Amino acid sequence: MSRAPTAPGPEPTPLLGAIPQLLRFGRDSIGTAGRLFAQYGPVASIVRAPAHIMSPRGKFVVVVNGAALNREVLTQHERYKMYALPGSFYPEESDIAHARTSAGKHGRATAERLRPVQRTLTGLFHVNGDEHRRHRRLLQPAFNKTRIDVYRDDMVALTTRMLDEWRVGEERDVHADMTELTLRIATKTLFGEDAGERGVSLARMMQQWLITMFSPGMLLRLDVKGLPYHRWLDLTRRIDDETAAILRDKQAAVARRAPPGPIAADMLSMLIAARDEDGSALAEDDLIGHTGVIFAAGHETSTNALAWTLFLLAEHPAVANELVAELASVLHGDAPTVEQLGKLPFLDAVVKESMRVLPPVPLHPRIVAEDHELGGHFLPKDTELFLSIFHMHHDRAIFAEPNRFDPARWSRIKPSVYEYNPFSAGPRMCIGAAFATMEIKIALAMLLQRFRVERTPGARIDRRVAITMAPKHGLPMLVRRNDGEWAAARRSLPAVRGNLREIIDLP
Numbered sequence: 372m373s374r375a376p377t378a379p380g381p382e383p384t385p386l387l388g389a390i391p392q393l394l395r396f397g398r399d400s401i402g403t404a405g406r407l408f409a410q411y412g413p414v415a416s417i418v419r420a421p422a423h424i425m426s427p428r429g430k431f432v433v434v435v436n437g438a439a440l441n442r443e444v445l446t447q448h449e450r451y452k453m454y455a456l457p458g459s460f461y462p463e464e465s466d467i468a469h470a471r472t473s474a475g476k477h478g479r480a481t482a483e484r485l486r487p488v489q490r491t492l493t494g495l496f497h498v499n500g501d502e503h504r505r506h507r508r509l510l511q512p513a514f515n516k517t518r519i520d521v522y523r524d525d526m527v528a529l530t531t532r533m534l535d536e537w538r539v540g541e542e543r544d545v546h547a548d549m550t551e552l553t554l555r556i557a558t559k560t561l562f563g564e565d566a567g568e569r570g571v572s573l574a575r576m577m578q579q580w581l582i583t584m585f586s587p588g589m590l591l592r593l594d595v596k597g598l599p600y601h602r603w604l605d606l607t608r609r610i611d612d613e614t615a616a617i618l619r620d621k622q623a624a625v626a627r628r629a630p631p632g633p634i635a636a637d638m639l640s641m642l643i644a645a646r647d648e649d650g651s652a653l654a655e656d657d658l659i660g661h662t663g664v665i666f667a668a669g670h671e672t673s674t675n676a677l678a679w680t681l682f683l684l685a686e687h688p689a690v691a692n693e694l695v696a697e698l699a700s701v702l703h704g705d706a707p708t709v710e711q712l713g714k715l716p717f718l719d720a721v722v723k724e725s726m727r728v729l730p731p732v733p734l735h736p737r738i739v740a741e742d743h744e745l746g747g748h749f750l751p752k753d754t755e756l757f758l759s760i761f762h763m764h765h766d767r768a769i770f771a772e773p774n775r776f777d778p779a780r781w782s783r784i785k786p787s788v789y790e791y792n793p794f795s796a797g798p799r800m801c802i803g804a805a806f807a808t809m810e811i812k813i814a815l816a817m818l819l820q821r822f823r824v825e826r827t828p829g830a831r832i833d834r835r836v837a838i839t840m841a842p843k844h845g846l847p848m849l850v851r852r853n854d855g856e857w858a859a860a861r862r863s864l865p866a867v868r869g870n871l872r873e874i875i876d877l878p
């Protein structure tokens with residue numbers, strides 16, 4: 372048994388041990404981590420007992436907050452590793468071997484059922500050290516500035532298509548709309564035009580797969596018909612088969628084109644064509660894993676950033692008016708070009724401030740690879756560690772009145788990448804950061820030049836955090852013409868109901 376971390380924290384309860392505290396963290400990671408930091412300091416044990424959240428191999432769980440600690444963890448790549456996301460479902464080779472010997476007994480998944488799970492969860496999140504560096508190098512060209520500029524036209528076309536369906540006076544779940552928009556953008560940019568409806572149907576399966584993965588019924592890990600785990604394994608197999616089929620078609624298309632023809636403007640074609648210095652390419656297993664992870668990492672995050680920003684604008688009329696005025700003066704009703712995106716400083720400040728107060732990924736994990744000390748506390752190998760982006764973004768020494776949504780602050784402050792890091796920092800920083808920023812800015816700029824949105828009276832706004840932070844009951848909003856009446860609309864509404872109020876100052 373490993374020595375426990377010396378980081379202070381609450382004691383386990385006599386009967387249920389670590390369970391109540393783990394459930395508390397699962398239900399409300401932001402609130403629970405905040406209480407732990409306030410009571411025990413910047414490196415705190417979730418509970419002073421063996422526990423795991425991310426990986427079945429995890430031994431203890433700590434939460435960490437602060438710029439210096441962020442730097443220490445995020446730059447020491449070999450010491451603080453990533454594990455497949457979410458690791459509790461990731462089957463290691465030993466699990467697969469065990470599944471083979473116990474083949475399907477007592478509702479256990481067989482090796483054949485687990486293998487596709489392993490492939491689908493093996494993307495960038497699951498590689499470390501030199502292997503991670505190699506994969507990042509191969510993936511990077513698909514995310515470079517020049518490449519991302521090519522995705523701009525798709526983003527504009529798909530946003531236009533969504534907005535053309537909006538009608539003044541109707542109520543819409545804006546979170547659902549943003550989910551559909553980012554799904555369409557992810558599908559088009561990942562799989563390309565030629566994948567057509569096959570790409571869309573694969574993306575929908577992946578979306579369903581993510582929803583099922585985070586449903587409470589998944590705690591019962593039985594591969595028995597009718598149970599969520601069984602459905603999830605079925606879905607994983609279908610995703611694996613369909614991704615492999617699209618991949619093979621693309622491989623054939625890439626082979627026909629090269630050399631020296633241009634590579635199609637979708638990420639998958641780029642990844643297929645990517646070569647190391649020694650000429651080696653990504654294997655099929657890797658390509659399937661990267662596709663799953665890029666979709667999982669890139670879809671819900673951008674959705675939530677967009678939805679929260681629209682909510683914040685509706686609650687802060689002066690900010691909304693200033694933003695709409697900036698958009699009109701630079702864009703005159705058109706969609707932004709790549710060049711114009713650089714000439715919208717207030718839009719930039721609004722997006723930054725939105726991801727500061729309501730970061731789409733509030734806490735992110737690492738696993739400790741060797742015994743050592745962090746912030747004066749001993750951490751044994753296999754401790755799971757959650758860095759809090761949310762609490763860093765609310766450090767009042769850097770962000771005065773941290774719960775206030777105040778985009779104007781960005782003309783006065785210049786935090787370091789370890790103080791403000793919605794996309795994390797260091798060698799594992801989000802590879803899609805520039806893509807996401809462009810997607811969010813284009814969608815906001817286009818939407819706000821056509822419409823004003825206002826919260827539906829009576830809507831309850833609660834936060835739900837499961838890796839990403841989303842509005843728990845969606846975001847019902849009324850669509851209005853772009854009439855500039857943000858302030859009058861806000862005055863006529865009752866105060867916001869729901870637990871979002873606990874983490875942000877609202878009028």
Ligand code: HEM
Pocket residue numbers: 453495496507664665668669670672673676730731732735736793794795796798799800801802803804806807
């Ligand atoms: C507002 C939107 C987004 C936010 C807030 C966000 C945030 C993050 C964060 C916090 C990480 C973890 C980094 C770490 O472990 O240190 C991450 C990783 C990652 N993100 Fe994003 N992300 C967003 C959009 C995207 C998009 C659009 C894509 C792809 C198109 C993407 C692809 C990835 C990938 C592949 C990784 C793994 C990187 C690695 O381990 O090397 N993300 N993201």
